[in-house]
Amino acid sequence: MRLSSYVQGLAAVTIATVALSTAGLMTRLVAIDGPTLLFLRGAIASVFLLACLLVTARGRVVADFTRLGWPGLVICATSAACAVLFIGALYTTSVAHVAIIFATCPFVAAGLAFMVLGERPSRSALVASVVALIGVLVMIGSGEEGTLAGDALAFAMTFMVALWTVLVRRYPDKPALPCTVVSCLMSAAIALPLASPLAVSSHDLLVVLVFGVLAFSLGFLLLTIGSRYLPPVESALIGALDAPLAPLWVWLFIGDTPANTTLLGGTIVLAAVCVHILAARWVAAGSVVPADS
Structure with a gap:
């Protein structure tokens, strides 16, 4: 038995x-500035x-890079911009x-997908997006304050992520x-x-190496692969899991206890995404076909 491409995309993006x-x-975990972190992460990745490409593609490496063309380079530039804006916002x-x-992001992705691809998001995806947004609104109750410049970077990052999901869906071939390699280099x-x-200290370099x-x-490779099989609004919706997960890792490994509003809002986001994924899995169950068909 083999799973449908939609279910494989859900698993990869998640x-x-x-x-x-x-x-x-x-x-x-590190004590380095944003540009240095961004450079090391991109270079290491x-x-x-x-190296993975050289092993898997062997004699097709040059041909694979050539296949990118202008659309592929635009995808690479968009994902590179996402990384730069994300680190800058943090x-x-x-x-x-x-x-x-x-x-x-799910709302932006839905609008772009409708304009560029003519895809109408499912009702369950839109409902889950609204619920996830409510959850993150609850998380804002932690009382953290941001800056205008940083918020502008976050808005720009959100738009670029939505655009990237649409472009990957538009050019799945x-x-x-190679897309991920070029993006990291950019x-x-x-x-x-x-x-x-x-x-950079040896400790910080080791941390960036492991995470990179x-x-x-x-992670980014799986995201690139999975996003081509999902409507952009759904890729963006699953990406909303970052909101509850990011503070969870900090709590587990560093001991910083999240605020009660963060825990409550994170639970809402997690529930919205999980319910949508399970519902989509049930709907897609009829798409499971024998491997020899």
């Missing part, structure tokens, strides 16, 4: 979101993923503000691994002029 939600924990405004602003190149990689390979590289 696993990717869990992996990528550790970005906040990584920033708490690109080298690791390029360093200049509160996590709560980034969470509430990013929670609007673009090879995921983000590293953007950060390099302001980065100080030679001043296990969380960012594999």
Whole structure:
């Protein structure tokens, strides 16, 4: 038996979101500035993923990069911009503000998908998006304050993430691994002029190395693969899991206890996404076909 591409996409995007939600924990474990972190993460991830490509593609490496074309390069540039804006927002405004602003991503993605792809989001996806937004609104009750510049970066990041999901859905034939390699290289190149990689301690370098390979590289690769099989609004909805998961990792590994409003709001977001995923799985159950069919 094999699962439908839709269910595979749900699984890939969900696993990717869990992996990528550790970005906040990584920033708490190191004592380096944003540009340096962005450069190291992009450089480490690109080298690791390029090595994976050389092993899996072998003689097709150049051909795979050539297949990107202009649409593929636009996808790469968009995802690189997402990384730059995300790190910038985390360093200049509160996590709560980034969470509430990013929670609007499903609505932005739904609007862009309708205009660009003509896709109408399902009623369950829209209902789950509203519930998730309510959950993040509750999380704002923690009392954190942000900055205007940081909030602007978070808004820009949200729009770029929504645009990226639409582009990946629009051009599903673009090879995921080369796309991710080029994206990581772009983000590293953007950060390099302001980065100080030679001043990083061995501890911080090890932390970024572990997270860059296990969380960012594999997570972003799965996100690129899974997003091509899902409507953009659903990819963005699952991405809302970052809101409750990010403070959860900090609590588990560092001991910072989340505020009661964060716990309550995170539970609402988690429930909304889980219920939607389970409902979608039941609906897609009829799409499971024998492997030899």
